[in-house]
Amino acid sequence: MLELKNIKLSYGNTQVLNGVDLSVKRGDVVSIIGPSGTGKTTLLKCINYLVKPTSGTIAFDTIRMDYAKVDKGAIQSIRCRTAMVFQQFNVFKNMTVLQNVMDPLVVVQRKSEQEARQIALQELEKVGLSAKLDSYPSQLSGGQLQRTGIARAMAVRPDVMLFDEPTSSLDPELVAEVLKVIQDVASSGITCLLVTHEMQFAKNISNRIVFMDQGLVAADGSPAEIFEKPSSLRLAQFLKSEHTQH
Template sequence: MLELNNITLSYGSNPILKGVDLSVKRGDVVSIIGPSGTGKTTLLRCINYLAKPSAGTIQLDQIRMDYQSPDKAAIQAIRLRTAMVFQQFNVFKNMTVLENVMDPLIVIQRKTKQQARDIAVQELERVGLGAKLDHYPSQLSGGQLQRTGIARALAVRPDVMLFDEPTSSLDPELVGEVLKVIKDVASSGITSLLVTHEMQFAKSISNRIVFMDQGVVAAQGSPTEMFDNPTLPRLAQFLSSERAF
């Protein structure tokens, strides 16, 4: 379904991604783990061209693009079939919860206000925010803000969900409510890529774990292979350090 080949990206003289290959099948739930600064978020952002690689190709079903000669039509087509949940929520402060979720449906998908409202209400109820439709972001907790972001992503009916460390900005007591929603999304069959430092959660929801280190995919495999029987010393070291906290 989704193929990334030789994804290469640098910021100035600092290489971030060094020829990354990644293959994702329809319905996969892939968690990308690894130390901070190894290119996990950057790789996720390359998929919808929020980060711009200098080399490599992407293919999403029949849509193919070479990053050395990016094509606007292909970028738009990929963006229409993917949705991203950001670390920092990225909600509009001057819009209600309902309006935030309706916005991409009206602006991007050209749906009528009534169509957008019906879909938005459905997705907000799905993430447990049916009673918060008319609230503004300033009236919500961090967990509720992130659930708003997830509802907005789900509302566009994406083929692929991209979660970029969705709990990293939350207080510890709010993490659980967001992880529950993500687990529900993953179990619904939507192809999902998740960058996370929540190791136990990644193990519980993923059918594949990808370990990135120093800008490359250093190892990948099933949760059992990666967490219970790591053969790569660097992966074992990383997991040991995560368990120490």
Template sequence: MLQLDTARLTEFDSTPARGHQPVMLELKDLKLSYGNTQILNGVDLSVRRGDVLSIIGPSGTGKTTLLKCINYLVKPASGTITFDKIRMDYQRVDKAAIQAIRCRTAMVFQQFNVFKNMTVLQNVMDPLVVVQRKSKDEARKIALQELERVGLSEKIDSYPSQLSGGQLQRTGIARALAVRPDVMLFDEPTSSLDPELVGEVLKVIKDVASSGITSLLVTHEMQFAKSISNRIIFMDKGVVAADGSPTEIFDTPSSPRLAQFLNSEHSHH
């Protein structure tokens, strides 16, 4: 696994005190099962504006599912979501509320979410023109801005088949950023990458996090999570088993189970 230069990673210091910021997102008592398997077992989570929250935990414990419940890519059996001033009970689906939340969030997936038949520039312009109804000129201007931000200005006319995995994921991040979301959702964005390409994507995510966009990140990159987050939650068996600052989670784990998980991750990497 790629060793990150943590001295370099701290140069942005993306974690100012955020305690005074208003709550942006609140999930209460989220439950979801597939067949007899309980995936989410009553998850409560509150996220403040500007939070950079990393979600860690063993595989199969509901981390990705939790992320996908926020923009309703997965439908929980029960629970409520409050997003800014939008409130929805998952048992009484409100299509207008779902649409409003989706318009204000953007997700970066494990598998690169790009259209193979479009150039890099077209991929980033697409949601601006199709969903936000912007003019082509305005969409192009925003897309070029975001592609410069992720270091892909020279690849705007390339097609996905001509790009590396790292470049594809950076295109996906530019596409997500272009819609100017209030909340970015990153679902293990480096898990499909070759180890030598991980660093370039983490650098872009670090830049996003330091810009003040509220960000939720599911990741197995522990050192990275520690360096960019102001909060970490540890999920285990479908619940939030620990919630604290990076120091509290990594340096003084609150339970034997969390300590065991961190030790096993450390020995893998």
């Protein structure tokens, strides 16, 4: 369904991605783990072209693009089929919760106000925010803001959900409510790519774990293979350090 080949990206002399290969099947839930600064978020942003790789190719079903010669039509098609949930919530401060979720449906997908409202209400109910429709972001907790962001992403009915460390900006007691919603999204059958430091959660939710180190995919396997039989000393060290921190 989604195939990235030899993705390279550098800023000046700093090589962030060193030739990443990653293929994702429809319905996969893939958690991307690894030390900070190893290109996990950058890789996610390459998929919907929020950052421009130096070279490499992407294939998304029948859409194919070589990053060396950019195709605006292909970028638009890929963006229409993906939705991203960011660390920093990315909700509009001047809009209510309901307006935030309706906005991409009306502005991007050109749906009528009535249809957009209907979809938004359904998604907000799924994330447990039906009582907060008229609240503004300043009146919400971090967990509620992130759940608004997830509802907004799901409302556009994407083929692939991209989660960029969706709990890293949250107070510890709010993490569980957001993880529960992500769990629901993943079990709905939608394809998910998730950059996370929540190892136990990654283990429980994913059918595949990708370990990135120094801008490369250093290991790729089932949760059992990655967590119980680490294929390299580097992976074992990383898992041990994460275990010690949490």
